[in-house]
Amino acid sequence: MKDQDLAPWPQAGFDRRAFLKGSSAAAAATTLATHATQAQAQAAAPEIVGRQSRLVELKVNGKTASVRVEPRSTLLDVLRYQLQLTGAKPVSIDGSSGASTVIVDGKPIAANTTLALDCVGKSIQTVESLGGEKPDAVVSAFVHADAMQCGFCTPGFVVAVRAFLDKNPGATEEQIRSGLNGNLCRCGTYANVVMAALEVVKGGSRG
Ligand code: FES
Known part of the structure; x- marks a missing residue:
């Protein structure tokens, strides 16, 4: 092994001043980059x-x-x-x-x-x-089909039927049953609710 292989760091040609300058510049660049990243994150974050x-x-x-x-x-x-x-x-x-x-x-x-x-x-x-003096067809159909018992679930069902039929005006019974599966009725008036919805599909109970 040669002597220069054992030379302690820093080796010949190393410029301590240049090294420190370079380190400072790198640190400053890192800080700027960090601030820029934080600013971007703040801009993108929800209020x-x-x-x-x-x-x-x-x-x-x-x-x-x-x-x-x-x-x-x-x-x-x-x-x-x-x-x-x-x-x-x-x-x-x-x-x-x-x-x-x-x-x-x-x-x-x-x-x-x-x-x-x-x-x-x-x-x-x-x-x-959907109510008032000239109720929506869905409301009239619920009355006509007697689609309620205690009535507690009824407003949710009426709105759900209205929203579903707006998107699916020609829905079948099966589609109506599937489309209303997000609403529960403890009294179990499902059959009459579906009957009311089908009545609206067929053009009945127009307000
Ligand atoms: S009518 Fe009573 S919960 Fe539906």
């Missing part, structure tokens, strides 16, 4: 909403309503306790009963598992919009 309530506007049944909501407020809470639209019901925590069904931007959703803030800028339709 963080604090715990405090805020005033927002919701479009419900064609009208704009100002409501004060907390980030945790569900759409169901706002509909029932601020707008007094009590048709949608709080039955199941996870929305599996379908009793809180409302239509948001054309889709049936469980209002008790949907945050009110997520509905800002969207069109919300509740069962109340």
Whole structure:
């Protein structure tokens, strides 16, 4: 083995000043890159909403309503306790009963598992919009087919049928049964609900 092989580091030709300069530049570049990455991550991240309530506007049944909501407020809470639209019901925590069904931007959703803030800028339709002096055909068909007993599940079913038939106006009985499988009725009036939906498909009970 030669002597130069055993030479201690730094070896001949090593410039300590240049090394330190290079290290500083690399550290500065790393810091800049880290800041840039953090800035990009912040820009891409969703807005963080604090715990405090805020005033927002919701479009419900064609009208704009100002409501004060907390980030945790569900759409169901706002509909029932601020707008007094009590048709949608709080039955199941996870929305599996379908009793809180409302239509948001054309889709049936469980209002008790949907945050009110997520509905800002969207069109919300509740069962109340289907009633009145000239009720929707689905409401009339429910009455005609006697599709309720205690009636607690009925608003959710009416909205679910309306949403389903809007998308499937010529649905068969089998499709209706499948399309309504997100709604439960403890009284067991399923047969009459399906009968009511079929009546609407056939053009009956027009409001
Ligand atoms: S009519 Fe009673 S739960 Fe459906």
